[in-house]
Amino acid sequence: MMMLEPNFEGSATGETFNKSGKTDILLRYEGSNIFVGECKFWTGQKGLLKTIDQLLGYLTWRDSKAAIIMFVPNKDFSSVIKTAKETIEKHPNFVKYNNKSDVSWANYTFHTIDDKNNEIKVALMLYHTP
Template structure:
């Protein structure tokens, strides 16, 4: 059963439709699904070995679409570019994700800038999903300081 996407704020006044935003609890549900999918990649290397970013992104879409009302699409145009993951509710953006392979600190900063360029003032929940091939993840974390 799909989770109902509840948006904030709620308004009782008829004829007024506020710009929706996800409550933190729903945002965390989305991030948990992404995190859990990432753990599955770690447990089953054949799922990701040799795959391009788009193929890996599709795994996340495959998990988001059946779990939340609305639509989860990939490579969807928003503002100045195509977002990797766009979750919509009632035709309104509620989550945007950008997927990238780890290629160093500069690449991370570039990815954040890219994601920010896709966001409008209405887009309040977003995430960077980083695919890291390094065997020593602690060195990646140390680089991000």
């Protein structure tokens, strides 16, 4: 947060209440949320699915961009990347895979919990922390 706040024209806050809980990163610009992020340590498939549920619970109908940032201590990082990409598509709110920005950063489309026609862009970013 110390790097975001002085370099972002809007407001950058952490542990900020949004809809049903406190999200780890919230960027607001001109009174609107433009990004919601949730940070976690990798704990496996169940942990990823639970994190997706948590993130979607924080998003309002107007939110459109979000990210899950996962820190992975596992030695076999390639295996975690593969497992995460297979797991994310099993979530009931998953709509489609969009593209990848990097080997460990993929972009997806989900729908909100209450509205299957309201789509949200969600990035999954995995960072190896040996």
